[in-house]
Amino acid sequence: MNSGTVKWQRNIFIASFIIPTLLFFGVFTIYPVVQSLYYSFFDWSGMSETKTFVGFDNFKEMFHDPIVWRAIGNDYFLVAGKVIGIMLLATFFAVALTRFGFKLAGFFRSIFFIPNVISVVVIGVLWNFIYNPQIGFLNAFLSLFTSEKVSITWLGFSDHTIWMLLPPAIWAGIGFYMILLIAAIQSIPASYFEAASIEGAGEWKQFWSITLPLVWEQMKVSILNIMMTTLNGSFVIVWIMTEGGPDNSTQVMGSYLYQMAFRQFHFGYGASIGFIILVLSLITTIVLQRLMRHDPVEMS
């Protein structure tokens, strides 16, 4: 066999392992994403063949659409709420389940992760039931402390309803980030803690000067990940629990895209909402990375 044939065989082998995957990816992921940007310049009901090129009109319209601004506000409200809630609790759990030598640590860790394997639809339905005004758990629980039966419509007051979406989102997200932080903490050499405790550093001191600086990289990854998954995916829980209502008060960009495109058939407008989601998540990634550049090591 001469080296030419060997080279050919090698090339054919590489091509046969690369091309099918790339074809799949090109057709069902890259093409739709690019196409979406193209659609955002059209006025298009989707039902007819006629798309009207409108340039940046969709974006101008969005600029004057109060629901868009509300949705962006809600998106960032959920990002902020989830980052604070999830990071505080996940860090607390990760430290408690690794550093304190609790016997049941493995058991707790397994339990805390369960919401992450359950479908968001199921989680939405469960929490809807918790909030249910007539037969829900929350009202029944509050009724134990009052003389009258409590019957609050938890998902009904437009200004506060977005707050009610935060507990299920945090509840469902903790386990994932806890696992990440546990892995990070477990990779810290035990000798660091030993040295610190010989020098008389207490638990708090050890947390601030060893654990936190050494898991900071993983925390940055977690915060960025929470931001991305929230901007890109929180509309599923929103859609299941409130459909963006009442009165668009819980609308997020994703749910607004879904509603505009698949309920009201403004596909061009929906596509431009998608474009804004992409821009927002890119900008937020850059801003967050800049903000988190500094290591807490210097602070301690």
Next chain:
Amino acid sequence: MNIQIKNPIAKLIIYAILILWGISVLYPLIWTLLDSLKNNEQFFLNAPWALPEIPLIWSNFSYVWSKYHFDTYFVNSLVITTGSTILALLLSATTAYVLARYKFRGSNALFLLYISSMMVPFVLALIPLFFLMNSLGLINTKLGLIFVYTSSLLAFGIFVLVGFFKSLPKELEEAAIVDGASYYGTFFRVMLPLAQPGLITVGIVNILNIWNEYIVGTILINDPTQYTLPVEIGVMQAEMQYRTEWGPLFAALLITIIPVLIIYIIFQRQIASGITAGAVK
């Protein structure tokens, strides 16, 4: 070395918080089981935490299974999950192997393309996907969902498996080549079996994602005979405004949850390693 907390009050508080959170996770599950055995009367007359009355309404399950066609949805979910998991594993393992072991023009760019696609919000693809699938005649088909799910899983699989193949010793391949194995023989007989732990990790994460997927299913499927379990749960909840059948709804939730819970209990470690591998970007 672990810290032994000496302050008993601090220890008590930490334990109390852990136990409370544990209850907050387990209780809704136990409660789903209990509520799936109640009739409507019990929902409206008793407290939500009341135990179901005897006789237990086991018929909620058979009712949902046959009247709500959960037998069909279960099979649909099973076929789609199995199909896309196998296809995604095959496509991502082959590409990952080549990217890990062979240098060729554009190989770095290709890797970057897959990795950076994980940063792009999937919502963006929803509208064009609907029209694409429509023109391909893949709306309301299992094959359509299998294709879309497979594609959405490729980047994660490639990312994890490239790392995995790189960690395998090169000598094994060289030995196989010396023994006269072809490129394909080396991959399928030697490298793929060695990559089994990585494949299982990626496979389990894929299975959980697809079994639980809702939004793509809702957009690409509107023929009720083709629904997956999450899609039907969404439809069923919307219907609850007009007909209240709480017991059957909870039975339906349980039917959807139980398979993933079993997988989770068996493959906990693989899921955890999938998370840590996938997050190191």
